Amino acid sequence: MKTLKFLKNIVFLVCFLMLQPAFAQFGKASKAELPDSYDFDYIYKLKMTHKKGDITFDYYLSKDEEYFGFDSPEMNKGNNDSKIFMVMDAELQIAAMFMEMMDKKVVQKTKLKASDFKSDDDMSDYTFTEIDSKTINGYECEGYVSENDEVKITFYITDDVPVSFSKAFGSNVKNMPKGFNGAIVEKYAENGLMMEMTYVDKKKSKNNMTMECISLEETEFSIDTTKYGSMLSAFGG
Structure with a gap:
């Protein structure tokens, strides 16, 4: 929708990220080596109110690093046995989707293109x-x-x-x-x-x-990437 595309750019202009986690559009799978952990200092909670309802996003920010993470109740809605957490890493130029499903921890890495941020x-x-x-x-x-x-x-x-x-x-x-x-x-x-x-x-x-923004609070949340395997390795591919 043109309106949402425009909103994405407006949010970007005021130092905020895109509203929709539609990462499949960014490119092919990436083989980039992740750092051992992604560490965050603050949680920035954002509430979006629209005619069709409210959506809340939790963004995890670092003081010094070129990445941020986020999740949303809507991302995990209806999936009681699974969790999804996204990381956007500008230095590695990847979007990493960390998932917990069927007692497995897996990560899917997708390439980002410079044009995605223009x-x-x-x-x-x-x-x-x-x-x-x-x-x-x-x-x-x-x-x-x-x-x-x-x-x-x-x-x-x-x-x-x-x-x-x-x-x-x-x-x-x-x-x-x-x-x-x-x-x-x-x-x-x-x-x-x-x-x-x-x-x-x-x-x-x-x-x-x-x-x-409904709250901005300090946190010591981290993602230990060494505990996450690829889709193929996790499910015997």
Whole structure:
């Protein structure tokens, strides 16, 4: 859907990742050697509210590394005997899906392409306006409005945090859509998290949605990759 594709790019622009874990599109299986562990420092919980219902994502962020992980209740819904956890690793250029099923731990690695993090969208007809700041979850956030004749996006970002998605996505202004205000990207290149966003489709209200950070907490969660085998080895292939 065009709307979701656009939203994916908007979220990326404000140092946040893509909404949909549709990793099959990124490329073929990868033989890259994983680090012994993926270690995370913070959990960033995001709630997306849409006409069709709410979805909550848990994102695991590292202060220094070029990767992040995430899962969602929806990813494991209806699978009482299985668990799925995703890691996006920019340094290795892979998406790794860690799965627990039938008492087996397996990992599927998929190649990422540089083009997956670039946008061909033209935003030259959008206006970008800074609005009043506000406090969200105890963090002082600066507000911005991006708008044209079809949509209006209001978002709030804070740099009062030690983590962001910029290491994993890259903060290169060349990756931004044409016409986007690159100063915003540069400002939040080191630390920056979107804490709230409202998307309004002026022509199709059914596409309206909001996203809000409902918590940001420290964690010591790690994935021990040495305990995960390939699909073939785990099931006797």
